[in-house]
Amino acid sequence: xxxxxxxxxxxxxxxxxxxxxxxxxxxxxxxxxxxxxxxxxxxxxxxxxxxxxxxxxxxxxxxxxxxxxxxxxxxxxxxxxxxxxxxxxxxxxxxxxxxxxxxxxxxxxxxxxxxxxxxxxxxxxxxxxxxxxxxxxxxxxxxxxxxxxxxxxxxxxxxxxxxxxxxxxxxxxxxxxxxxxxxxxxxxxxxxxxxxxxxxxxxxxxxxxxxxxxxxxxxxxxxxx
Ligand code: CA
Numbered sequence: 001x002x003x004x005x006x007x008x009x010x011x012x013x014x015x016x017x018x019x020x021x022x023x024x025x026x027x028x029x030x031x032x033x034x035x036x037x038x039x040x041x042x043x044x045x046x047x048x049x050x051x052x053x054x055x056x057x058x059x060x061x062x063x064x065x066x067x068x069x070x071x072x073x074x075x076x077x078x079x080x081x082x083x084x085x086x087x088x089x090x091x092x093x094x095x096x097x098x099x100x101x102x103x104x105x106x107x108x109x110x111x112x113x114x115x116x117x118x119x120x121x122x123x124x125x126x127x128x129x130x131x132x133x134x135x136x137x138x139x140x141x142x143x144x145x146x147x148x149x150x151x152x153x154x155x156x157x158x159x160x161x162x163x164x165x166x167x168x169x170x171x172x173x174x175x176x177x178x179x180x181x182x183x184x185x186x187x188x189x190x191x192x193x194x195x196x197x198x199x200x201x202x203x204x205x206x207x208x209x210x211x212x213x214x215x216x217x218x219x220x221x222x223x224x225x
Contacts, residue, residue, distance in 0.1 A: 001024070001025050001026065001046045001047075001116060002025070002026045002027075002028070002044060002045045002046055002047075003020055003025045003026070003027045003028075003045060003046065003047045003048070003049060003112070004027075004028050004029075004030065004036070004039055004040060004045045004047070004048045004049070005017060005027060005028070005029045005030070005048075005049045006029075006030045006033065006035075006036030006039075006040070006048065006049070006050045006051055006054060006059065006062065007029065007030075007031070007049070007051040007054075007078070008031050008032060008051065008053075008054050008055055009051070010031065012051075012101075013029045013031065015105070016049065016105075016108065017029055019105050019108070019109065020109070020112065023109055025112075028045075031055075032054060032055040032056045032057075033054040033055060033056045033057030033058060033059070033061070033062055034056040034057050036050070036054065036057070036062055037057055037062045037065055037066070040062065040066050040071060040073065041065075041066065041069055041071060045073050046073070046074075046116050046119065047073065047074050047075075047076065047112060047115055047116055048066075048073050048074070048075045048076070049076050049078060049108075049112070050062060050063060050075055050076065050077050050078065050095070051077075051078045051079065052077060052078065052079035052080075052086070052090075053079065053080070059077055059078075059079070060089060060090065060093055063075055063077065063090065063093040063094050063095050064093040064094065066094070067093065067094035070139065073119075074096045074097075074115040074116065074118070074119045075094065075095045075096050075097075076095070076096065076097045076098070076099060076108075076111055076112065076115055077090045077095045077097070077098050077099070078099050078100075078101055078103075079098075079099075079100060079101060080100070080101045096115055096118075097111050097114075097115055099111055127139045129161070129164040129165065131164055131167055131211060131222060131223075131224065132209065132211065132224055133145055133146045133147070133207070134164070134203060134211055136157075136160060136161055136164055138161055141157060143157065143160065143203070145203050145207050146207060150202050150203060151202070152199075152202060153198075155180065155181075155195060156195060156198055156199055156202070158180050159176065159180050159195055159196075159199060160199055160203065160222075162176065162179055162180060163212065163220065163221075163222035164222055166222070167222055167223060168221065168222075168223045169221060170215045170218050170219050170220070170221045171219045171220055171221065172218060172219040173192045173193075173219055173220075175219065176192050176219070176220070177191075177192060196212060196214075196220055199212060200212050209224060209225065211223065211224070
């Protein structure tokens with residue numbers, strides 16, 4: 001398990017490093033934001049412990065840039081500023097957890113363990129999905145069928161991604177409503193049927209085989225046959 005610490009206070013960095021090494025982690029330290037960002041971007045860490053107040057580039061900016069460059073390494077932010085505003089900002093920028101200085105070392109190791117465990121339990125989702133000649137990339141948001149780009153709205157995209165990630169599995173309207181619209185299913189609305197209709201028009205109408213199938217009385221399934 002490799003951990004990167006980005007912390008300019010040498011004493012604090014040394015204290016964390018030593019403690020984590022005793023626990024069995026391999027630890028590297030960056031003492032300023034610029035080096036920290038560069039090291040974080042090579043992406044070979046299981047966790048990044050990131051101070052907020054850093055020379056050159058601050059921790060919030062590093063967090064933001066790492067997430068923008070699609071680095072998904074869990075980030076634990078450290079700061080002396082324990083205000084709610086900072087916490088919210090950190091989470092908004094993609095931090096996974098937050099620890100206010102000064103902290104007990106036991107608290108830090110508990111967070112570290114929890115974050116690494118959580119990351120291992122939820123393996124990174126595949127970004128390129130393919131069913132027959134239908135392809136979807138969840139990073140670039142590009143969808144093609146038989147190599148032809150297909151324009152989808154944001155909701156259509158989410159719906160298609162959900163169907164593709166669950167290829168072969170019948171999804172009820174209630175499943176879809178909860179997952180895509182974040183609402184519990186209301187029998188008075190046909191919004192899901194309508195969106196399935198839109199999707200079919202775009203991804204199935206001019207192509208074979210048809211991929212979206214209706215399972216009468218049960219829901220929808222995306223599959224080859
Ligand atoms: Ca600092």
